[in-house]
Amino acid sequence: MIGAVHSGYASIQSGMRLMDSSAGAIARQGVVSSESGNATSGGTSSEGRSMISPTGDITQALLEQRQALYQVQAGAKIIQTSDKALGSLLDALA
Numbered sequence: 001m002i003g004a005v006h007s008g009y010a011s012i013q014s015g016m017r018l019m020d021s022s023a024g025a026i027a028r029q030g031v032v033s034s035e036s037g038n039a040t041s042g043g044t045s046s047e048g049r050s051m052i053s054p055t056g057d058i059t060q061a062l063l064e065q066r067q068a069l070y071q072v073q074a075g076a077k078i079i080q081t082s083d084k085a086l087g088s089l090l091d092a093l094a
């Protein structure tokens with residue numbers, strides 16, 4: 001039972017890390033998009049960096065956020081199921 005709880009907790013942690021990193025990517029993309037108004041006509045920014053397609057990066061980050069949500073929900077379900085099984089076991093022993 002402890003192994004299942006640990007597995008669920010690890011799944012939640014992993015999902016939260018993925019959510020954090022994808023949220024950071026979305027936030028950084030917002031900065032890049034707002035700076036794109038300062039870009040030159042050659043497709044590079046005023047600092048000489050090439051611009052990245054905003055839709056591709058945001059789409060990937062949003063997909064990662066959805067994946068992270070499902071991973072956290074799965075981890076919570078693992079913990080709930082383990083708790084329910086342990087409660088049933090204790091009820092049967094009582």
